[in-house]
Amino acid sequence: MSGHLAIVGLGPGDERYLTREAEEALQAADALFGYGPYLDRVPERPGQARHPSDNREEDARAKAALLHAADGGSAAIVSGGDPGVFAMAASVCEAIEAGPHAWRALDIAIVPGITAMLAVAARAGAPLGHDFCVLSLSDNLKPWALIEQRLDAAAGAGLVIALYNPVSRARPSQLGKAFAILARRLDGTTPVIFGRAIGRSDESLVVTTLADASGVAADMASLVIVGSRETRVIARPGSSPLVYTPRAVESVSA
Amino acid sequence: MSGHLAIVGLGPGDERYLTREAEEALQAADALFGYGPYLDRVPERPGQARHPSDNREEDARAKAALLHAADGGSAAIVSGGDPGVFAMAASVCEAIEAGPHAWRALDIAIVPGITAMLAVAARAGAPLGHDFCVLSLSDNLKPWALIEQRLDAAAGAGLVIALYNPVSRARPSQLGKAFAILARRLDGTTPVIFGRAIGRSDESLVVTTLADASGVAADMASLVIVGSRETRVIARPGSSPLVYTPRAVESVSA
Numbered sequence: 001m002s003g004h005l006a007i008v009g010l011g012p013g014d015e016r017y018l019t020r021e022a023e024e025a026l027q028a029a030d031a032l033f034g035y036g037p038y039l040d041r042v043p044e045r046p047g048q049a050r051h052p053s054d055n056r057e058e059d060a061r062a063k064a065a066l067l068h069a070a071d072g073g074s075a076a077i078v079s080g081g082d083p084g085v086f087a088m089a090a091s092v093c094e095a096i097e098a099g100p101h102a103w104r105a106l107d108i109a110i111v112p113g114i115t116a117m118l119a120v121a122a123r124a125g126a127p128l129g130h131d132f133c134v135l136s137l138s139d140n141l142k143p144w145a146l147i148e149q150r151l152d153a154a155a156g157a158g159l160v161i162a163l164y165n166p167v168s169r170a171r172p173s174q175l176g177k178a179f180a181i182l183a184r185r186l187d188g189t190t191p192v193i194f195g196r197a198i199g200r201s202d203e204s205l206v207v208t209t210l211a212d213a214s215g216v217a218a219d220m221a222s223l224v225i226v227g228s229r230e231t232r233v234i235a236r237p238g239s240s241p242l243v244y245t246p247r248a249v250e251s252v253s254a
Numbered sequence: 255m256s257g258h259l260a261i262v263g264l265g266p267g268d269e270r271y272l273t274r275e276a277e278e279a280l281q282a283a284d285a286l287f288g289y290g291p292y293l294d295r296v297p298e299r300p301g302q303a304r305h306p307s308d309n310r311e312e313d314a315r316a317k318a319a320l321l322h323a324a325d326g327g328s329a330a331i332v333s334g335g336d337p338g339v340f341a342m343a344a345s346v347c348e349a350i351e352a353g354p355h356a357w358r359a360l361d362i363a364i365v366p367g368i369t370a371m372l373a374v375a376a377r378a379g380a381p382l383g384h385d386f387c388v389l390s391l392s393d394n395l396k397p398w399a400l401i402e403q404r405l406d407a408a409a410g411a412g413l414v415i416a417l418y419n420p421v422s423r424a425r426p427s428q429l430g431k432a433f434a435i436l437a438r439r440l441d442g443t444t445p446v447i448f449g450r451a452i453g454r455s456d457e458s459l460v461v462t463t464l465a466d467a468s469g470v471a472a473d474m475a476s477l478v479i480v481g482s483r484e485t486r487v488i489a490r491p492g493s494s495p496l497v498y499t500p501r502a503v504e505s506v507s508a
Contacts, residue, residue: 024270084372089376133386236359242347249396
């Protein structure tokens with residue numbers, strides 16, 4: 001089969017986060033597929049078709065792009081952040097495994113991007129400077145009890161925790177529940193970072209503590225980082241504090 | 255203080271992984287600091303000083319760059335991958351906290367980059383498509399017993415595991431020990447990915463199983479991803495398999 005499919009990470013909102021490889025992959029496609037607001041971030045090009053779809057239509061989007069490639073086209077699916085982290089790359093792999101055998105012969109390229117936790121961490125300091133764990137708080141595709149188990153295991157193991165999909169309209173209270181579970185293992189003074197729309201004009205970054213975290217507003221576009229017992233905060237005159245997790249851990253009990 | 259320090263992620267080896275923000279930050283500096291091989295990846299510019307240092311001189315490098323900024327200069331520290339993941343951003347934060355109080359008034363910018371696990375995952379498929387954990391296997395700065403605890407906790411919690419610093423000349427056998435610990439929790443058929451020098455001419459990607467993983471050669475520049483019980487492999491005619499972790503998990507016992 002001669003068709004081609006690229007799954008391209010756009011990074012967070014700002015086009016300055018685009019890599020050259022991503023720019024080239026977007027230019028090479030004859031049809032773009034993606035969640036509407038992500039597609040809107042890609043400049044229109046003559047002769048390049050655009051197929052926007054809704055947030056929850058990942059399966060249909062993956063199939064449409066694979067069909068385009070199977071017809072000999074050059075498709076690109078755009079993904080916010082990195083396509084491999086709670087994004088379209090897994091959807092496409094699922095569609096390939098479930099689809100016609102011929103799809104396995106397609107030329108598939110996954111183009112990495114700056115995922116939200118890296119952008120938020122960079123704005124805050126270096127909270128992911130030591131061992132960490134990355135969890136989606138959405139229970140659309142896994143049981144909430146499993147999320148509770150993983151939160152407890154991660155905090156118990158001394159890992160910093162990055163939380164994707166912390167809140168949605170259908171799940172307004174789960175982030176608060178997650179903080180309560182973590183509070184069994186971690187002091188109330190543990191640093192917590194809320195990042196949103198990093199790189200865009202409406203960017204926000206809030207540094208607070210686990211004790212106060214449930215009072216901070218968050219939404220689907222937020223990314224939350226909960227520190228470990230080792231994570232430290234350096235106050236700075238006239239600017240936001242630096243939050244970082246040191247490279248060294250002295251004792252096993254930590 | 256008028257000085258400026260940028261800590262810039264170069265991504266993996268290929269310059270196509272550079273973001274525009276990183277290119278701009280490198281252009282704006284009047285002095286570059288970094289591990290020699292990373293500095294070698296940045297084109298020389300007239301009037302821009304270059305201060306290469308050795309791999310293990312992170313503390314001295316951070317201080318030298320901070321001193322340059324405190325003198326009113328515009329310093330940039332280059333970092334492979336992302337500066338926030340087992341790299342220079344934490345070193346700089348440590349130096350600021352331990353250093354003169356005036357350093358807290360410096361303008362510090364951390365510029366994220368494509369960290370190795372994202373590049374390796376993209377080449378392999380979507381192994382990080384579900385919850386995962388990121389560990390450094392180096393016991394230079396933490397006890398080996400803590401690493402063992404975290405490996406066990408992560409595998410027990412059903413997390414995919416990305417391993418940075420899997421091997422060094424001083425630690426030739428720890429990766430094999432890590433696989434043995436994981437084998438207590440995971441089947442021998444669990445997919446394991448070894449990525450090295452992704453984006454460079456000597457790039458390599460090996461997909462194997464936990465049972466066979468200890469026989470694969472790795473070094474300091476390798477990044478290893480160990481799947482979870484959910485991770486799947488799609489064989490493809492004429493090209494390497496797609497390895498991915500589905501978005502959905504059905505049961506809590508997983």
